[in-house]
Amino acid sequence: MQEQGPRLLALARGVVRDSHVAEDIVQESFVKLWRQPPEAAAAMPSWLRTTVVRASIDRLRKRQATPSDTLNPAAPEHPPPADAQERAACIEDAMARLDPEKRAVLLLRARDQLPYEAIAAALEVPIGTVMSRLARARKALLHELAQSEKNTDSDPIPLPRRQTP
Amino acid sequence: MTMDCENFDQYRDAFLDGRLSSDQARSAEQHLANCPKCQVEIEHLLATESHLRDQVEPAWTEQMTQVVLNQTTAPIAQITWPWQVATAAGWLLAIGLGLQMLRPSGSPDSVAQPVAYYQPAPWMKSTLGPRREVEAITPLVQMLGHLQTGSPPSAVLLEDLATMRQTAFGENRILILEAEAACAHLLQPARVDLETLFPGLSKRLQAAVSEHTSPQA
Numbered sequence: 345m346q347e348q349g350p351r352l353l354a355l356a357r358g359v360v361r362d363s364h365v366a367e368d369i370v371q372e373s374f375v376k377l378w379r380q381p382p383e384a385a386a387a388m389p390s391w392l393r394t395t396v397v398r399a400s401i402d403r404l405r406k407r408q409a410t411p412s413d414t415l416n417p418a419a420p421e422h423p424p425p426a427d428a429q430e431r432a433a434c435i436e437d438a439m440a441r442l443d444p445e446k447r448a449v450l451l452l453r454a455r456d457q458l459p460y461e462a463i464a465a466a467l468e469v470p471i472g473t474v475m476s477r478l479a480r481a482r483k484a485l486l487h488e489l490a491q492s493e494k495n496t497d498s499d500p501i502p503l504p505r506r507q508t509p
Numbered sequence: 510m511t512m513d514c515e516n517f518d519q520y521r522d523a524f525l526d527g528r529l530s531s532d533q534a535r536s537a538e539q540h541l542a543n544c545p546k547c548q549v550e551i552e553h554l555l556a557t558e559s560h561l562r563d564q565v566e567p568a569w570t571e572q573m574t575q576v577v578l579n580q581t582t583a584p585i586a587q588i589t590w591p592w593q594v595a596t597a598a599g600w601l602l603a604i605g606l607g608l609q610m611l612r613p614s615g616s617p618d619s620v621a622q623p624v625a626y627y628q629p630a631p632w633m634k635s636t637l638g639p640r641r642e643v644e645a646i647t648p649l650v651q652m653l654g655h656l657q658t659g660s661p662p663s664a665v666l667l668e669d670l671a672t673m674r675q676t677a678f679g680e681n682r683i684l685i686l687e688a689e690a691a692c693a694h695l696l697q698p699a700r701v702d703l704e705t706l707f708p709g710l711s712k713r714l715q716a717a718v719s720e721h722t723s724p725q726a
Binding site: 345349353354357358363367370371374375431432435438439450451453457460475478479485486489 | 521522525526550553554556557558560561562564566567568569573574576577580
């Protein structure tokens with residue numbers, strides 16, 4: 345639990361946007377694992393990942409909740425500079441406005457850096473569906489960031505690395 | 510191959526995920542170098558991926574582990590074991606076994622099979638947290654004595670075992686859980702075969718006692 349817990353908590357929190365609900369989901373997943381036949385243990389990390397993602401999406405569907413503001417990311421040891429904080433806030437806002445399936449696929453790809461095959465296993469969909477879902481998620485994210493740009497009348501993500509051609 | 514914004518839109522995911530051929534990647538990079546709009550989109554996506562990747566993972570606390578353990582070791586783990594509850598639990602188990610023994614023999618499905626009361630698979634034990642040496646040895650020694658002699662344990666011993674279980678991890682938690690259930694059986698007038706219900710419990714208790722008292726432990 346100590347080994348898998350933090351990673352699963354981060355995944356659940358990323359999808360449900362609520363620290364307490366994420367804790368419940370991960371704890372319930374460990375309890376479910378306990379009741380699984382030994383075959384499930386052989387693939388324990390991927391089984392847990394699948395269970396956590398599915399439970400996170402299901403929880404939001406059941407609640408029909410709008411994204412919550414209760415997510416409190418763990419405070420980094422060294423706080424980022426103000427523009428980085430602004431960038432992080434913009435990204436978090438945009439992520440919060442995506443639907444949970446899109447958040448899940450983005451988190452599995454970007455945060456956990458999983459290959460398509462592993463994402464397909466986690467979401468229990470074919471690889472082609474992963475690719476199309478990832479494309480839609482990225483497009484939706486860009487749309488949300490563009491909306492932020494319209495609202496603030498400035499670049500939503502000030503990027504120090506940007507080079508003007 | 511020359512790429513415009515429409516082409517690049519189709520190749521954007523493959524570009525980000527490194528699925529383009531070298532020719533396609535070169536064309537994409539050329540387009541990016543000359544198209545501020547697509548460049549901004551790619552940079553926003555890269556910034557998002559970097560942000561998600563660099564987020565600090567939340568801590569997994571001992572309290573969270575405890576919540577899981579309390580649920581995975583139910584039903585006995587959630588009982589606080591006053592004397593009457595322990596007795597009632599034992600009676601229920603004995604009645605269940607008695608009913609099973611009263612079933613008529615002869616048909617294949619009526620043959621009473623010896624079934625262990627609580628035997629988790631080895632992989633389950635690894636999910637219970639790190640294995641630790643038991644903290645107190647006296648209740649285990651006493652329980653071992655009761656198992657060997659068949660004498661009924663005291664309510665105090667049941668409570669001591671329940672207290673030990675609250676802080677035990679891994680195989681030790683299962684061991685103490687079984688010892689508690691075995692206590693309940695020893696309290697019954699009609700005894701059952703504890704070795705069938707709790708295979709190897711005496712040996713495992715002895716091993717835990719030996720580990721605790723061994724100078725190498």
